[in-house]
Amino acid sequence: MPRKKFYDTEVKPERVVLVGLITANQTEAEENEYLDELAFLVETAGGVTEKRFTQKMQKPERATFVGTGKLEEIRDYVKAEEIDIVVFDDELSPMQLRNIENELKVKVLDRSNLILDIFAKRAQSAQAKTQVELAQLQYLLPRLTRMWTHLERQKGGIGMRGPGETQIESDRRMIQQKISLLKEKLELIDKQNETQRKNRRELVRVALVGYTNVGKSTIMNMLSKSEVFAENKLFATLDTTVRKVVLENVPFLLSDTVGFIRKLPHHLVECFKSTLDEVREADILIHVVDISHPNFEDHIRTVNETLKELGAIDKEMITVFNKIDNYREVEAAQDWEVENEDVPSMTLSDFKKSWMAKHNSPAIFISASKKENVDELRERIYESVKAVNQQIYPYNNFLY
Numbered sequence: 001m002p003r004k005k006f007y008d009t010e011v012k013p014e015r016v017v018l019v020g021l022i023t024a025n026q027t028e029a030e031e032n033e034y035l036d037e038l039a040f041l042v043e044t045a046g047g048v049t050e051k052r053f054t055q056k057m058q059k060p061e062r063a064t065f066v067g068t069g070k071l072e073e074i075r076d077y078v079k080a081e082e083i084d085i086v087v088f089d090d091e092l093s094p095m096q097l098r099n100i101e102n103e104l105k106v107k108v109l110d111r112s113n114l115i116l117d118i119f120a121k122r123a124q125s126a127q128a129k130t131q132v133e134l135a136q137l138q139y140l141l142p143r144l145t146r147m148w149t150h151l152e153r154q155k156g157g158i159g160m161r162g163p164g165e166t167q168i169e170s171d172r173r174m175i176q177q178k179i180s181l182l183k184e185k186l187e188l189i190d191k192q193n194e195t196q197r198k199n200r201r202e203l204v205r206v207a208l209v210g211y212t213n214v215g216k217s218t219i220m221n222m223l224s225k226s227e228v229f230a231e232n233k234l235f236a237t238l239d240t241t242v243r244k245v246v247l248e249n250v251p252f253l254l255s256d257t258v259g260f261i262r263k264l265p266h267h268l269v270e271c272f273k274s275t276l277d278e279v280r281e282a283d284i285l286i287h288v289v290d291i292s293h294p295n296f297e298d299h300i301r302t303v304n305e306t307l308k309e310l311g312a313i314d315k316e317m318i319t320v321f322n323k324i325d326n327y328r329e330v331e332a333a334q335d336w337e338v339e340n341e342d343v344p345s346m347t348l349s350d351f352k353k354s355w356m357a358k359h360n361s362p363a364i365f366i367s368a369s370k371k372e373n374v375d376e377l378r379e380r381i382y383e384s385v386k387a388v389n390q391q392i393y394p395y396n397n398f399l400y
């Protein structure tokens with residue numbers, strides 16, 4: 001019989017339940033894909049998803065997000081299975097959060113909260129850490145404020161005057177002061193970065209952009225032969241990395257940036273604006289798409305919307321479809337008529353043709369990890385960099 005340990009030192013991952021709504025403008029399949037992504041976010045944050053709950057509703061319930069019957073069902077499951085956290089796929093209002101927590105009696109997070117948590121874990125540089133802290137406080141503030149106004153409305157009511165209100169008011173003031181400090185700190189970091197960027201002028205700047213986990217860092221490593229952190233986790237790259245790359249005598253700067261994601265909290269995009277300066281100031285964007293992801297067209301839309309928000313949509317763009325090795329595997333499965341939800345609806349060559357026809361611009365199809373078609377990508381980047389270089393730095397005399 002094995003000897004019994006005195007105490008268990010193993011840190012167990014937190015057990016998580018996901019909750020999503022299937023609303024009028026959403027299909028069940030779409031919500032399932034969103035929940036797949038939420039489960040991946042949970043895994044990245046270090047948790048394990050044990051169960052998903054969905055509910056069909058016209059719109060979220062004002063007080064409890066899901067209906068009360070569904071909430072009771074979740075509560076019973078959470079209690080019976082000793083679940084640690086319940087994560088909702090949409091942003092919860094302060095009132096919803098409070099009501100749900102009161103009912104479930106466990107930690108309740110929403111999607112924004114979870115993304116912020118991952119960002120906090122991943123942030124390395126002073127800039128990224130400051131940006132994340134700022135985003136976290138900005139997320140918290142309206143929740144505190146609304147709680148506070150809720151109390152203020154009842155000011156004068158029996159038992160409502162006094163320390164509760166004062167405490168929240170002073171918390172709010174403290175948070176506001178911290179936010180101002182963090183903003184000042186970021187401005188200072190921005191100025192230093194700007195000086196650094198000015199010193200790097202005279203070289204064409206290329207930025208890798210794309211949805212999270214599509215292979216940007218892997219491509220960066222491949223092109224610059226450097227070792228940028230690449231991992232099968234969301235948001236492996238939070239800080240922008242810039243490398244000088246030389247392709248056939250033409251030098252340029254290549255940067256790898258934070259991945260984009262659907263429903264990224266708006267204030268987070270705001271806070272990351274300075275990290276995304278590399279994107280805004282780039283001459284050429286390489287938009288990397290994971291073609292093996294069932295939702296890649298949705299990802300393209302999200303990236304384009306974020307680029308629009310950053311004012312960077314009109315730049316010269318090279319579209320790179322990565323992970324063709326995975327796409328082929330699924331294609332092969334299709335040949336064998338294997339039932340697979342991820343089966344692409346068309347073959348790779350059909351997709352290439354339809355893309356060219358629709359967008360009137362060639363895209364490049366590669367596998368960064370298997371090093372397939374990489375020369376074609378290098379050639380395309382070289383041609384674009386050369387053209388931009390001649391246009392904006394005509395006095396740069398590289399040997400073409």
Ligand SMILES: Nc1nc2c(ncn2[C@@H]2O[C@H](COP(=O)(O)OP(=O)(O)OP(=O)(O)O)[C@@H](O)[C@H]2O)c(=O)[nH]1
Pocket residue numbers: 210211212213214215216217218219229230231232233234235236237238257258259260322323324325326366367368369370
């Ligand atoms: N099958 C396959 N996997 C790849 C390919 N390129 C990258 N990957 C894998 O995809 C995962 C994500 O790669 P990263 O390079 O970290 O992706 P990223 O876009 O930088 O990710 P974020 O930093 O989260 O935005 C890693 O596990 C890579 O090994 C490819 O061509 N084929």
